[in-house]
Amino acid sequence: MEGDDGLNSDKVVAPALLALHPLCKFVVVCVGSQLRAYNLLGKCQVDVKYPSAQSRHEEAIRTITFSGEGKLFVSAGDDKHVKLWDTETWQCTKTVHASKKVSATAFSCDSKWLLYADKFGVVYAMSTKLQGEGLASSVVLDQPVNLLAHCCSIITSLKCTADGKFIVTADRDFKIRVSVFPKDPLQGAHEIEGFCLGHTSFVSCIACIDVGLKSQLLVSGGGDGTVRLWEIETATLLDTVDVRDEVGIADGNFESDAVIQASAITCVCVSCDGSLIAVGVESLDGVLFLKCDLKSKRLMLLQKLVLAEHFCPTSMQFDKNGWLWLVAGAAQKTDSCKENAVTWVKVVSSSLDDTPVFTPVELESIPGGSLLFETLDGTDSDVNKAFALAEAATIAMKNELSKRQYSNEHREFRKRLRNDKKLQRKV
Known part of the structure; x- marks a missing residue:
């Protein structure tokens, strides 16, 4: 399908990603294979250092994450490269070659382990220590270990709880798995604490609420247009908010099938105190705030x-100050193999009242002002292009994660065409 601007939604399209340093030292935006970083304290662009031109990401980056204390940063994606960065120097200190495309990453609570998940449903663990530390070149190739698996289902999101007890993984097959974080990740995570079951479509995103509660909480969003609150240890569903009515209000049409189909949750995040949840919804030009x-x-x-x-x-x-940073946009490779990447960053703040009101932050109040946006948005910040690419990225995500429905006749036809049937052994 091709839109008026010539964008082909059937091609590989990657949504723009944003990550903030835990202490607000840096803000990073990734779009396609590009990594853009800005120093909020120094109010300057960060020079991201690769050991060589060949060590850059060659394909779309699909996941970026800071470690808990912010000393480490990871990027990974479609080129099957997992890159670990030192945020003091912004040098790539370790590169691991995954066997499949990487879909999610997370650090353990003590930052000693980096976990990454691939599109085959496997989660791997690798040490963040440098084997080549002190040598001229500290880039090494480690052998990750298989930590757990989701039986060939694409893992969409991966989190480690702040207390170090659990690994939480969400997948395409409507489920969220809670696994016990092992004492020795090299031996695998074989103990499953429970499954959070309730979504009726793919789970697109999860976020932990780690505020020192006796029981850790989890927020999830999915293709069914719902945001759900869970208790992690017992895998209990506590509450559900259906956002499809809000999309309907925006369009003035509650009964439209198009409204119902265009209401997948694209992203969720939780404030540092756990009291606020921001929700991105397909086809909503903005954000929903939940208490x-x-x-x-x-x-x-x-x-x-x-x-x-x-x-x-x-x-x-x-x-950490309560500001919400957002990015819209995506990247798409053209027929000439050039990357068409467009992003658009915004910042939102809230009042200090009991019932906060959220408003966009003025340019002069943001550290770095126009330089920050020039760094993160890049040279091309055309609004229409950003919208078209982001829409294409959402469609691509839904096409990949939505379970295909087949009639009985079609299912039997597909079985006859399968080429993975085992050959009978001759006696």
Whole structure:
């Protein structure tokens, strides 16, 4: 399918990603194979250092993550390269070659282990220590170990709880798995604590609420248009908010099938104190804010903030000051193998009232101002292109994660064409 601007939604399209340093030292935006970083304290662009031109990401980056204390950063994606970065120097200190395309990453709570998941449903663990430390070249090739697997289902999101007890993984097959973090990851994570079951379509994103509660909480969003709150240890569903009505309000049509089909949750994030949840929804030019009552363990809609026409966030994160950073846009490779990448970054703040009101932050109040946006948005920040690419990225995600439905006749026809049937052994 091709739109008016010539973009082909059937091609590989990668949504823009955003990550914030835990102490607000850096903000990073990835779009396609490009890695853009800005120093919020020094108010300057970060020079990301690769050991060589060949060590750059060759394909789309699909996941980026800072470690808990912010000393490490990881990027990985379609080129099957997992790259570990030292955020003091922004040098790539370790590169691992995965066997499949990487879909999610996370650090253990002590940052000693890096976990990454691939599109075959396997989670691997690798040490973050440098074997070549002190040598002229510290880039080494480690052999990751198989930690757990999801039986050939694409893993969409991966998190480690702040208390170090659990690994939480979400997948295409509507489920969220809670596994016990092993004492020795080299031996694998064989103990399953439970499954969070309730979504009726793919689970697109998860976020942990780590605020020192007796029971850790989890927020999830999915292709069914719902945001769900869970208790991690017992895998109990605590509350559900269906956002499809909010999309319907925006369009003035509650009964439209198109509205129902175009309401997948694209991203969720939780404020540092766990009281606020920001939600990105397909076809919503802005963001939904939910209140999380930590005592009653319930979710409540606070505000639907429409930011600008064609601004559908593809990634977002709260900083330690309560500001919400959002990015919209995506990257697509053209027929000439050139990368068409467009991003659009915005920042939102809230009032200090009991019932906060969220508004966009003025340019002069953001560290670095126009230089920050020039660094993160790049040279091409055309709004229409950003919208078209982000929409194409969402369609590509849904096509990949949505379970295909076949009639009985079609299913039998597909069985006859299978080429993986085992040959009978001759006696």
